[in-house]
Amino acid sequence: MAPKKTISNWLTNRYLLIIRNEENFAEKKTIRFNYARALLVATAGFLLTMAFSVYLVTVVLEEWLDPRFAMMQSNRQLVDLTMKIDSLEYEIALKDQYMTNIRKIIGGEVTTAETMEDFDENTLSNPEVGFRESIQPIDSQFRAEFEQQDIGVLTYQTSRSDEFRELFLFTPMEGMVTDEFNPKSDHYGVDIVAKENEPVKCAADGVVIFSSWTLDSGYVIGVQHRGNLISVYKHNSEILKNVGNFVSGGEIIAIIGNTGELTSGPHLHFELWQNGNPVNPQEYVAF
Template sequence: MNNRHILIIQNEEDFSHKATYNFTYARIIFFSFLAFVLIFVISFYLVNTVLAQWFDPTHAERETRKDLVTMSLSLDSLATELENRDLFIQSIKRVLEGDEGTGKEELAETEAGQVELSRNPNSQEIDSLFKSEFETGGDFLLGRNIDNMELRQTYLFSPISGYVSQPFDPKNEHFGIDVVSKKDEPVKCIADGTVIFASWTQDAGNVIAVQHKENLISVYKHNSALTKEVGNFISAGEILAIIGNTGELTNGPHLHFELWYNGSAVNPEDFIVF
């Protein structure tokens, strides 16, 4: 096995020397085995990856199962997102329609919490902490200064051209601004979005609300007419209503415009030039 051999290659016509190779049978067996292992590994890799769809009869079934699992996870997350969005939209609708049912339930929960708090020996300390947070301005205060770069960097169209007759004043429950303009002036959408509310309310008359990206909602009240319905997709600058004087809480033709970001009312004049 270890005896050395010489392989000489010569020209057939003149017997001139071309090449010489030294070898042993042990070396030939070793390199043959090494080539066999290399070919086997490459073949195994190709059969399980590139050529699996031709050589593996269960490949299609396994890929289908993977796709089904991925689609199932995507549907679950989408269903959860839609459910949360529906709850958010329903709460906004209740606020716009002036539904007092939710307020009563929250009042009952608050009273129950106060009874439980009164039984707590540390209730005075908790009450002082609450007063301190209220005086300094907690996160629950509407209209607080929200320094959100994404919202500030987003360009928002002016819904109407005119002058602001009443500014944003959340302390007096005025969660928007009043803009006076010409008669029958069209009201335009501030950004791309979907109409989530378009109806008549006793206090605000014809009201339309649009859901935008970044959890931003724009509300337009006291319109004489609405040009869009719930579910309609609307582009930035597109007309959605006509300025009017509808509803009980109005004293002349104007647009009451509100911006809600992450469930809190913000000052429209901080983001839009009127």
């Protein structure tokens, strides 16, 4: 009676695989194996193949095969763009507020007893009456800031920053200086007398931050330059640039005039402000 075969015997029985040459039956290779070893090798190969496939799908080929990859990338880009937009909106709001304050200061819309926060609502609702009542002679806001500080503290001889010293300033107009810079007498610029209809040129490259009419100074244009420098041109008969325009040094921006209440004849009142302090234009411009 033949012995009963079991699974254990089936797995552990040894077999011999002989590979021969077809022509002369010469033995080329002999392989000894059993089914247990064959199953072990097949299982290991399957697991390695599966692991390699998972690695390819989740890492190498994720961009092609995973539908969530594009969504994840889009979400990351959306978050980055949102943060950049928020930063830009904040910077734009600061710039707009800065420009608004500069325009109001140059235009003399803020008096000594008033601030930007508690500006009278009646004045804003009735600009003709309120504007005339709030205007003070000779650049009201500039003088107010000047009177609130010690004269010795203000750097009237201009800032010594390297950026300002390296800035080349064009002569705004060829003419005769009739009234020089004197902050003690509330005169924060120089008055230049020239021919009728003489063009007014920009002192340096910059952006126009104020271009409008004021009661005391007539047509006024202000330009922001690098190095926190602002140049102001007053009493013009006509202004040729608008707010936001970029102007080059030496470019014509206005025409000499006699506008405004605080003028006694055709001339240009030219001011330079650096870091919020008035500086003497004659120290940097050859008139």
